[in-house]
Amino acid sequence: MERLPAALPQSFYGRQVAEVARDLLGCDLWRRLPSGVICGGRIVECEAYGGSDDPGSHAFRRTPRSEIMYGPPGFAYVYFTYGMHYCANAVSHVKGTAGAVLIRALEPLADLDGMASRRGKAAIDPHGEIRPRALCSGPAKITQALAIDRGLNGTPLTGSELRISPGTGPVPDPEVKITTRIGVNSGAELLARFIVERSNFLSR
DNA sequence: GTGACGATAATCT
DNA sequence: GATTATCGTCACA
Numbered sequence: 001m002e003r004l005p006a007a008l009p010q011s012f013y014g015r016q017v018a019e020v021a022r023d024l025l026g027c028d029l030w031r032r033l034p035s036g037v038i039c040g041g042r043i044v045e046c047e048a049y050g051g052s053d054d055p056g057s058h059a060f061r062r063t064p065r066s067e068i069m070y071g072p073p074g075f076a077y078v079y080f081t082y083g084m085h086y087c088a089n090a091v092s093h094v095k096g097t098a099g100a101v102l103i104r105a106l107e108p109l110a111d112l113d114g115m116a117s118r119r120g121k122a123a124i125d126p127h128g129e130i131r132p133r134a135l136c137s138g139p140a141k142i143t144q145a146l147a148i149d150r151g152l153n154g155t156p157l158t159g160s161e162l163r164i165s166p167g168t169g170p171v172p173d174p175e176v177k178i179t180t181r182i183g184v185n186s187g188a189e190l191l192a193r194f195i196v197e198r199s200n201f202l203s204r
Numbered sequence: 205g206t207g208a209c210g211a212t213a214a215t216c217t
Numbered sequence: 218g219a220t221t222a223t224c225g226t227c228a229c230a
Contacts, residue, residue: 049222057222064216079215079222080215082214082223083214084211084213084223087223122225122226139222183221183222185222
């Protein structure tokens with residue numbers, strides 16, 4: 001992989017966050033490392049987080065951390081949690097509101113070797129082979145596999161460091177399942193988790 | 205295969 | 218001072 005596919009336009013992200021999350025399924029997330037190596041995968045699971053109407057969202061309150069979720073759509077929101085993990089989001093909302101889509105799982109597509117070495121021994125099976133399911137099956141696994149950290153907070157998703165492209169096209173409705181979000185305490189009943197039901201690369 | 209638990213620090217009250 | 222949009226390991230089945 002040398003040249004990245006064309007990026008989704010910024011306008012893609014300027015819609016209701018649940019709509020964006022639904023449409024991000026089947027799209028491809030790419031990361032160009034400082035070395036020039038490109039890694040990435042297909043989005044098979046993501047969650048929508050809203051603004052002042054969503055108690056489960058960081059943007060429920062407007063704070064320094066969540067300020068970026070109130071900013072222009074189409075940029076990365078990367079936050080640090082549990083003292084050791086990063087999670088990556090796509091800022092998405094209609095003008096005047098706040099929101100972001102948490103990218104929760106990818107089907108690995110490029111640089112699986114590099115991903116495995118960044119993920120460590122948890123990505124290697126007893127025979128010494130890479131376990132593709134262990135590379136990107138969770139939000140913090142993705143950031144580790146793609147070397148995404150807080151330095152990429154605020155990076156455009158239309159650029160060369162970080163990019164989302166349309167992939168092979170929209171995932172048909174019958175293949176999409178919607179569930180409650182994972183790991184959320186308040187607002188737990190909200191149906192805002194979108195998955196490609198038959199994927200082998202989901203979290204949990 | 206499942207479920208409990210500890211790691212570890214930024215962020216917010 | 219409490220909480221946390223998680224993960225890997227370990228026990229057990």
